Amino acid sequence: MAIPEEYKLKCDFTIPERYKHHALSNGKEPNIPASNIKTIPGDMTERGCAFAGNRGVIGGPIGDCLQVVHSPAGCVWYQWGTRRNLSAIYSWAGPGVLCNDSHNRRHAISTDLLEKDVVFGGMEKLEKACLEAWRLVPGAAGILIFTTCTSGLIGDDCHAVARRVEKEIGKPVFVFDAPGFCGVSQSIGHHHFNNQFYEQITEYREKHPEVCMKEEEKGPYDIAIVGDFNMDWDLAFIKPLFEKLGCRIILVFTGGEHFENLIKLPDVKLNVLHCQRSCTYISKLLSQGFDVPYVNVSLFGLEQTAEALREVAGFFGSEDMKQKAEQIIEQELKVVSPAIDFYREKLSGKRVGIYVGGPRVWHWQRVMQELGMKVVFGMCTFAHNDDYEKINARAEDGVFLVDAPNEFEIEECLERFKPDLFLTGLKEKYLCRKFGVPTVNSHSYEKGPYACFRGMVNFARDIYQGVYAPVWKFVRDNDFI
Amino acid sequence: MTTSLKLNGRLTIEELNALPEIPIEGITYDQMYIEKEPICPEYQAPDQDIIPLSNRSFVMDPGRICMPFGAMWAGVGVHKCIPFVQGAQGCTTYPRYTFCRIFREPVSIATASFHEETAVFGGRKNFIEGLRNLIIRYHPEVIAIVTVCSSEIIGDDMEGFLEEARDSLEEEFGPKIFDEVKFVIIHTPSFVGSHVEGYNRAAAAFLKTLAKRSTPNNKVNIIPGMITPGDIREIKHILKLMDIEGAILFDISGTLDCPLRLPQSMPYYPKGGTRVEEIVDMGSSLATFALCHDAGEAGATYLEKRFRVPAMIGPMPLGIRYTDSFIKNLSEITGKPITDEIKDERGILIDAMADTFHYTMGVRVAIYGDPDIAAAAARFSCELGMLPAIIGSGTESKQFVKDIWETAHEYDFEPVILNGSDMFEWEEHIKKNKIDLILGSSKAVNISKEANAPLVRIGFPIYDRVGYQRRAYVGYRGGEYLLDLIVNTLLESKFPDDRVHQ
Ligand code: SF4
Ligand code: SF4
Numbered sequence: 001m002a003i004p005e006e007y008k009l010k011c012d013f014t015i016p017e018r019y020k021h022h023a024l025s026n027g028k029e030p031n032i033p034a035s036n037i038k039t040i041p042g043d044m045t046e047r048g049c050a051f052a053g054n055r056g057v058i059g060g061p062i063g064d065c066l067q068v069v070h071s072p073a074g075c076v077w078y079q080w081g082t083r084r085n086l087s088a089i090y091s092w093a094g095p096g097v098l099c100n101d102s103h104n105r106r107h108a109i110s111t112d113l114l115e116k117d118v119v120f121g122g123m124e125k126l127e128k129a130c131l132e133a134w135r136l137v138p139g140a141a142g143i144l145i146f147t148t149c150t151s152g153l154i155g156d157d158c159h160a161v162a163r164r165v166e167k168e169i170g171k172p173v174f175v176f177d178a179p180g181f182c183g184v185s186q187s188i189g190h191h192h193f194n195n196q197f198y199e200q201i202t203e204y205r206e207k208h209p210e211v212c213m214k215e216e217e218k219g220p221y222d223i224a225i226v227g228d229f230n231m232d233w234d235l236a237f238i239k240p241l242f243e244k245l246g247c248r249i250i251l252v253f254t255g256g257e258h259f260e261n262l263i264k265l266p267d268v269k270l271n272v273l274h275c276q277r278s279c280t281y282i283s284k285l286l287s288q289g290f291d292v293p294y295v296n297v298s299l300f301g302l303e304q305t306a307e308a309l310r311e312v313a314g315f316f317g318s319e320d321m322k323q324k325a326e327q328i329i330e331q332e333l334k335v336v337s338p339a340i341d342f343y344r345e346k347l348s349g350k351r352v353g354i355y356v357g358g359p360r361v362w363h364w365q366r367v368m369q370e371l372g373m374k375v376v377f378g379m380c381t382f383a384h385n386d387d388y389e390k391i392n393a394r395a396e397d398g399v400f401l402v403d404a405p406n407e408f409e410i411e412e413c414l415e416r417f418k419p420d421l422f423l424t425g426l427k428e429k430y431l432c433r434k435f436g437v438p439t440v441n442s443h444s445y446e447k448g449p450y451a452c453f454r455g456m457v458n459f460a461r462d463i464y465q466g467v468y469a470p471v472w473k474f475v476r477d478n479d480f481i
Numbered sequence: 482m483t484t485s486l487k488l489n490g491r492l493t494i495e496e497l498n499a500l501p502e503i504p505i506e507g508i509t510y511d512q513m514y515i516e517k518e519p520i521c522p523e524y525q526a527p528d529q530d531i532i533p534l535s536n537r538s539f540v541m542d543p544g545r546i547c548m549p550f551g552a553m554w555a556g557v558g559v560h561k562c563i564p565f566v567q568g569a570q571g572c573t574t575y576p577r578y579t580f581c582r583i584f585r586e587p588v589s590i591a592t593a594s595f596h597e598e599t600a601v602f603g604g605r606k607n608f609i610e611g612l613r614n615l616i617i618r619y620h621p622e623v624i625a626i627v628t629v630c631s632s633e634i635i636g637d638d639m640e641g642f643l644e645e646a647r648d649s650l651e652e653e654f655g656p657k658i659f660d661e662v663k664f665v666i667i668h669t670p671s672f673v674g675s676h677v678e679g680y681n682r683a684a685a686a687f688l689k690t691l692a693k694r695s696t697p698n699n700k701v702n703i704i705p706g707m708i709t710p711g712d713i714r715e716i717k718h719i720l721k722l723m724d725i726e727g728a729i730l731f732d733i734s735g736t737l738d739c740p741l742r743l744p745q746s747m748p749y750y751p752k753g754g755t756r757v758e759e760i761v762d763m764g765s766s767l768a769t770f771a772l773c774h775d776a777g778e779a780g781a782t783y784l785e786k787r788f789r790v791p792a793m794i795g796p797m798p799l800g801i802r803y804t805d806s807f808i809k810n811l812s813e814i815t816g817k818p819i820t821d822e823i824k825d826e827r828g829i830l831i832d833a834m835a836d837t838f839h840y841t842m843g844v845r846v847a848i849y850g851d852p853d854i855a856a857a858a859a860r861f862s863c864e865l866g867m868l869p870a871i872i873g874s875g876t877e878s879k880q881f882v883k884d885i886w887e888t889a890h891e892y893d894f895e896p897v898i899l900n901g902s903d904m905f906e907w908e909e910h911i912k913k914n915k916i917d918l919i920l921g922s923s924k925a926v927n928i929s930k931e932a933n934a935p936l937v938r939i940g941f942p943i944y945d946r947v948g949y950q951r952r953a954y955v956g957y958r959g960g961e962y963l964l965d966l967i968v969n970t971l972l973e974s975k976f977p978d979d980r981v982h983q
């Protein structure tokens with residue numbers, strides 16, 4: 001349904017193409033805004049590039065590989081140790097001394113393409129770079145090569161290089177090819193990573209059957225957590241829950257994970273799929289190619305985490321596990337309810353806007369309801385139709401939705417809906433604060449982890465601190481003299 | 482619950498998940514104990530032959546970022562100027578993140594949003610549409626058109642595109658549109674140079690496009706380089722003390738450190754920044770001071786060649802001697818005396834140095850930064866009696882090497898100079914030498930912790946502490962601040978508590 005006239009944002013009068021990206025949520029007849037299409041040039045978009053989805057989101061968290069970015073030094077610099085995708089794997093800083101930051105965040109490696117490489121091609125340089133990097137950082141589990149706009153445009157055959165390097169070093173060398181321009185947003189980078197990872201592990205497993213789990217090593221309740229990147233150690237709350245349930249977590253795709261484990265992805269019994277934007281692709285491929293089914297879960301909030309446990313227990317069908325799930329849920333709710341009750345009382349009736357990449361807008365609808373808050377608008381950078389379906393299903397009716405919002409639209413929504421809080425990212429938060437609206441960093445968090453029951457207390461606390469910080473009093477009393 | 486001492490009161494993941502109640506404050510990451518897992522059983526020394534960058538085909542931990550970033554920095558320093566980046570979205574979104582991290586301020590930068598077909602057919606259509614969309618919604622006064630690797634490789638003809646865009650703008654809005662908005666094109670292919678060169682090129686491009694010669698205005702132009710809003714304010718303070726009228730090219734002090742005051746205009750524009758009229762007028766000034774040789778020289782030289790405005794290039798006025806030379810030059814060019822207040826400020830810095838040399842003398846420092854700031858920091862280190870043993874610049878620069886050698890001869894020492902190298906090579910030198918103190922950006926934090934040499938934050942980028950962007954390092958008062966930072970850091974880390982009170 002087209003957006004009602006009174007909802008039309010003024011800032012878009014001159015670029016009316018934007019109106020098809022706006023909608024009002026409706027539970028019964030979902031309103032799906034146009035999504036995953038070209039950005040309007042010059043509209044001050046907040047979107048990033050495919051490389052950000054490819055390496056920034058999915059490849060970057062892998063814990064123990066050398067990551068070689070085939071690019072000028074700029075692209076890699078921006079991703080160097082920025083996202084809070086943490087890991088327990090550390091390289092050595094010296095004899096007996098481990099590094100100060102986990103391996104995946106500690107260094108940034110780039111082939112540093114220069115003019116002559118752009119003219120004559122960079123394959124030779126890439127090959128040398130991989131082999132040399134291998135000598136400089138011994139002990140890594142393999143090499144991941146990423147392309148960017150420059151390497152994409154000069155057309156280097158990175159796979160050929162990878163095959164040669166792989167032979168030389170005797171460890172897997174994978175290529176993830178998603179130049180920044182290859183799609184409309186980060187999302188295409190997720191997609192490419194998924195497909196290419198799947199293809200390359202399949203091939204690698206065929207050639208090296210020893211890397212697969214042997215039948216006798218497999219257990220009945222082996223699972224993979226797919227689509228979690230260990231933001232601020234979310235996994236510290238996620239993993240133990242499923243372990244208590246009786247599952248064995250073989251791997252996480254990809255938060256802080258070992259390469260060796262990632263290759264075992266097809267060997268598990270079930271994929272527990274958290275980020276359903278960035279990782280549904282690989283879950284589908286695994287279910288088609290290896291008969292590994294997946295369940296969609298939300299691991300934020302009380303109810304949703306409870307549902308996730310029930311879902312997984314239900315999948316395995318064991319009565320024992322189902323009972324355990326109920327016990328865990330009851331127990332966990334007890335553990336957090338004093339804190340959550342406190343925050344619900346404080347936050348009840350507050351209005352909140354949510355702007356994240358995509359999934360968290362639907363992950364968090366019910367979380368906000370659990371805190372008694374009212375979501376007044378929702379925005380997604382790179383969502384697709386399925387994300388908007390989920391939002392429609394979970395949101396109250398009439399939530400204003402904006403696909404791929406630009407800066408001006410954000411400003412206007414803040415003015416129009418006057419939220420008490422805006423859940424958003426680093427780039428936008430400083431803008432919102434200039435308009436007197438508090439924010440919580442919803443990508444890398446303020447003081448996480450936020451996942452599951454126990455993490456929800458942190459989330460609620462940061463929201464509370466946002467809303468109740470004394471500074472907002474001073475902002476609003478403008479006529480102090 | 483008992484937790485072992487080694488955990489320092491922190492909880493293991495197991496303990497955390499066994500807690501019978503989560504307190505209202507929650508349990509955050511800093512209270513969690515995560516056991517570090519080594520990537521391989523033991524340390525293996527890296528292959529020594531390929532530690533020098535010159536023997537390698539890749540950079541590890543680059544000390545420079547891309548050229549467009551410098552041009553965007555420049556554009557952001559102009560009042561109601563929006564950079565328009567001709568490329569894919571990442572080249573804009575990543576720099577915006579970087580600005581936000583450092584300055585904790587919003588920055589508006591538009592992108593042409595290259596997608597797949599743009600890479601094949603070129604960026605003409607995106608450019609023309611994008612420019613129109615930006616103008617009609619934001620009404621900027623200047624648009625800084627910034628190219629990136631991709632648009633340069635596909636060979637976008639920006640000058641031609643701009644001509645076409647102007648035609649269609651005129652058609653839609655009439656000719657008066659060109660009174661409202663100016664365009665400056667800056668070519669910045671990253672594979673040719675770093676952010677430092679990007680800023681440098683922007684300085685030249687802005688002046689070439691806008692500056693004119695009319696009646697002499699008695700002003701001095703200042704091209705500050707990529708220094709902090711606090712630094713720029715300090716330069717203004719110095720000019721004021723000397724009663725000199727100045728015009729700052731790329732005044733980020735009014736755009737990247739702004740008050741939170743409601744109501745706010747929509748779309749958001751910071752109040753400050755260099756005005757277009759000021760840039761136009763720069764062709765009529767007494768002289769141009771480019772405070773950083775490598776980030777500004779091109780602009781100053783252009784004005785000298787084109788309008789015979791004398792160019793005074795570098796060194797960055799940080800520490801005693803370099804500030805002295807800036808002040809002396811200012812006085813000579815303008816004929817204004819060096820006031821007593823300035824001499825007092827100098828005196829206060831010298832007084833502070835006299836009070837602290839027992840702490841600083843003989844301290845071995847490693848320095849890394851953009852060429853001008855690293856060279857200036859090296860000189861100030863010497864003035865404090867410290868020994869800058871390893872000095873690195875991420876951007877290659879002849880001037881940097883020249884400045885360092887000059888300092889080295891004067892103070893009689895032989896530094897290791899890494900010109901245009903990466904932080905990894907610098908790090909390896911630090912780990913092999915006895916280094917007491919590091920002067921560098923937030924990117925040096927890990928090295929500092931691992932090498933057990935405390936870090937004093939200086940240069941680009943600082944994002945892991947607050948307030949640095951508001952402080953000045955330049956001028957005598959900036960020197961005072963830096964001196965305090967250095968000495969306090971040394972006291973904190975090298976001196977037992979019972980030795981610090983006299
Ligand atoms: S492509 Fe070039 S301009 Fe863009 S981020 Fe990478 S290095 Fe910078
Ligand atoms: S060059 Fe391409 S890949 Fe690199 S940051 Fe820019 S858009 Fe992304």
